[in-house]
Amino acid sequence: MKLLVLGGTEFVGRAVADDALARGWDVTVLHRGHHPPPAGVTALHGDRTAPDGLAALAGGEWDVVVDTWRSAPSAVRDSARLLAGRAGHYAYVSSRSVYAFPTPAGGAEGAALVEGSPDAGPVEYPQAKRGGELAAEAAFGGRALLVRAGLILGPGENVGRLPWWLDRIARGGRVLAPGPPGLTVQYIDARDLAAWTLDASVRGLGGAYNLVGRPGETTMGDLLETCAKVTGSGADLRWSDPRRIVDAGIEPWTDLPVWVPPGELHDTMHRGDVTKAFAAGLRIRPLAETVADTWEWLRRRRAQGLEEGGPIREDLSRCGLDPDTEARFLRGE
Template sequence: MLGGTEFVGRAVVEAALGRGWEVTVFHRGRHEPPPGVGVLHGDRTAEGGLKALSGPDLAPWDAVVDTWSGAPTAVRDSARLLADRAGRYVYVSSGSVYAFPAAPGRGEDRPVVEGSPDDGGDVDYARAKRGGELAATDAFGERALLVRAGLILGPWENIGRLPWWLNRVARGGEILAPGPPGLELQYIDVRDLADWTLDAAEAGLHGPYGLVSPPGHTTMRELMETMVRVTGADAELRWADPDFLTRAGVEPWTELPVWVPPGGDLYDTLHRSDVTKALAAGLRCRPFAETAAGTWEWLCSLGGEAPLRPDRPRHGLAPEREAELLRSLAG
């Protein structure tokens, strides 16, 4: 496991350990990996940073899982180094590699953005992930599996979407709930992503797979009401229709995480993807109640404060901004 101490990487490691697999984690040493793994240290961005992966005493690995989202050269160099030492290379990519806007109901045949395995330095997220895909495929060919994940939620989340919502709901009171309540959502629980990824690697699957729940796996109503139940909050949901939120200048996705107004290109891209291929390959998606409960339990174990990646924007409405919107909503 390249990484393996945070969010997706950690979920994959935990799932592999739960199967009794032997796991080696290669990371920079900034965070503690789960107990029970072998540990190798190195910095993929530094000169000679992969040295620990090339020792003569290292046994070959059946599979490598890589979640890197920075410069594709890091994936390129790792994949080239491991091409003769690992059976398969699993690169956790993103649905962001698809060209925007994406027509609703399309799967892995959608056009993708440009990218290069030789991209270094500052490239945007979509191009970085596409470059990582090309790097993995160039080195491993049909031994490369590309996991194009959609919105990922669940324990260990270091982006701050579901943790923000859970903490906001836990504070109680009147809560601005973005509507319509029946708005259908797609996401993938990180534990379901991990389980499917390990199953797919073991089965020898290759090429791209879009990984997210079927459209309508949950709704905004279920998401909001479930969080109220899970946290036990004394909360009142005040539903606001999309037109009100748009007129008020609320930023979808960031100020109100997960939510985007229906009917536009962004909604179709994020919440109307076809996942027939992954479902046929065994994808199972747990109900949102389990995702919310697992994330809340993890948050409580940390005292309510989730660790956040410094390279991602902060999510959620400021309290004073929410209060202003609630007053406006009340007329």
């Protein structure tokens, strides 16, 4: 099999390239040159925001294309149009953010969507991902696979959510743990996303699939207690009432990554229906494996003298709660 990854050097794109290489596939990546590509790939350079950014793809044919683009939908449009006659399948890694807010608990692929345009320039994330979906479908029709991922975790995470929790819990002491501990968390390991996407592409699956773990299988308690076990820090998790946290001005999702309190936002982000993807072969590895492998990745970076918390994408600010704010909250101030 011949695979083209548009990206392929960081997190999800890297996981796709690594999985394909392990299968013995012939892998090409198109990237901007900001990060080294995996060993064993054919590396092409191009900036999809530049007028000649796709020049390196003027020739060549591929069985599968995987595209992780998150910005202007017009870049997906241009790539998909260029490759439509030279690629068998186009998998676009989209997001469950394309669903109109609020999405009721149990929302499946048929839930209401945000508006989007394949011709749009830079727009907000939900509209960008929806526009990318429309661009992929316009060029590839039923050969377009729309991978609507939820929260993505795992080694190589360049957003900083699980890395922040691991670093914070590893420091030990009293840790603000946002409750309730039984609150559902839906996530997917980037490696499981990669494996399913390639399997589904080989099978010729098209259309939209919600790609995340089953609701109720993992909780905030599971996540933070696993972080404590993996790091061996002996941290004291202080579970706190959601209302008190919000009233203190501490922001869900950004100050306390992964966590959102019960309500519409939680239903939208952590209680989606994934029946279709599991029926199509989705498998989720144990939480302990995702957490342990992410911690090992972070430790390797430290041994190499690289920054704490792992690399953070240049288009995002760092997440996580300020230590002084956490200390004041735990003191009851």
